[in-house]
Amino acid sequence: MSVDEITTRLRQLIPRKRILTDEDECRLYDCDGLTLHRGVTPGVLLLENENEVVEVVKVFSASGVPFVARGAGTGLSGGAVPLEGAWVLDVHRMRRIIEMNPLARTAVIEPGVINLDLDKAASVHGLRFAPDPSSQRACTVGGNIAENSGGPHCFLHGMTTRHILSVRTVLSDGTVLDLDRDDGGIDWRGAFIGSEGTFGITVRATVRLIPRPQCVRTFLISYRSLEASCEAVASIIARGLRPAALEILDRATIQAVEAS
Ligand SMILES: Cc1cc2nc3c(=O)[nH]c(=O)nc-3n(C[C@H](O)[C@H](O)[C@H](O)COP(=O)(O)OP(=O)(O)OC[C@H]3O[C@@H](n4cnc5c(N)ncnc54)[C@H](O)[C@@H]3O)c2cc1C
Incomplete structure (x- = not known):
């Protein structure tokens, strides 16, 4: 045609x-x-x-x-x-937050909702949407679902798949399918998340929200070498400590940031 x-x-x-x-x-x-x-x-x-x-x-x-x-x-x-x-x-124009349920800590959204907009809407209720790719000011939750995106805080809270309770998808022949976490049997919701849009188009999702931390402490530590900083990360994890986020910047990156 x-x-x-x-x-x-x-x-x-x-x-x-x-x-x-x-x-x-x-x-x-x-x-x-x-x-x-x-x-x-x-x-x-x-x-x-x-x-x-x-x-x-x-x-x-x-x-x-x-x-x-x-x-x-x-x-x-x-x-x-x-x-x-x-x-x-x-689908970026499909950006309605259809429902926000602070008691159940869930939200029902359209796929074009911007990640940060969802997080801001949840923050009014003391909640947050945990997946936080560095692109969160621009990327959509539909894209996060398709890519099973992560971000600095996914170290503690897990990738997008842990925060999506159900997905409504349109298959390639136009069939509409609801994929729920608690269906029992094969976890089609889990298989769908991260499939880069190849299984279907997300038109709606129910997301899990988590409480915002009551306080946040940020530490900046400098090391003599990249190896030493990596060893510190390994020992933090080995001791069972669960920081919300860990980020390493090497010398070249710090210099580039400071020069910019
Ligand atoms: C500066 C920068 C920083 C980034 N940081 C991170 C990071 O920290 N962590 C990380 O994981 N990624 C990161 N990314 C990658 C990207 O932002 C994520 O993968 C994000 O989830 C993509 O969302 P999007 O809306 O832009 O999707 P798009 O780029 O538009 O699409 C991505 C994929 O999702 C599919 N898709 C989009 N919407 C739907 C839908 N409704 N239904 C079905 N399929 C759909 C598309 O077909 C495509 O396969 C970064 C990108 C940039 C540019």
Whole structure:
């Protein structure tokens, strides 16, 4: 099916202004944070709700045209790169926090919610969303789920998969599936998280929130060598101490930061 034919069908489903086929506009979507790998997409769809995702996926499925999901495009694995003429299904506009339940310490969110926005919303209730990739100001929770992202605090609290209770996903034929943590049997939720969008598109998720720490102590320690600092990390862990985060900066990095 030609790009024009696909575009005509898509226009029956979503407004024209959210279907980008201009070459220059599409070029913005040719890579993710890893700019070494690029693809060319014939079109980008800016999707705003679950129903739109389902309906456009059905169009692509029926016509055999490839597509790829995209959140904020900060990924470093090339997962959102459009290969073999794939259309880009951009879900970053689906950014509603649908429900916040401080008592149950859960939130129900759309996939385009920015990681830091979720954490800020939770902080009002003394809670936090633990996965904190360094890109958290920009990356989406849908992207975190697809990449099973980590961050400095995942040392103590675990990767994204530990903080996702359920995922609603749209499969490649448009079927909507709810994957729950407590289903029993095969942990499809666990298999889905980290699959880089290859199993389906997340359209909703229930996330686990944890209490914010009552106080935070930060220590800065300098060592004579990188080896000595690594040994310190090993002995901290060996003694069963569980710091919230540990970060090592080598001399070259410190100098680069100070010079910047
Ligand atoms: C400066 C910087 C720092 C970073 N620091 C970290 C870090 O500390 N830890 C870490 O783990 N990563 C880090 N990353 C990588 C990246 O930010 C994470 O992988 C992040 O989770 C990607 O989110 P995104 O919304 O940008 O996803 P995108 O880049 O848009 O997509 C990433 C993958 O997820 C898929 N995807 C996106 N949304 C959906 C959806 N709704 N349904 C299904 N699949 C979807 C895409 O197809 C693609 O395969 C960093 C990146 C940068 C640029």
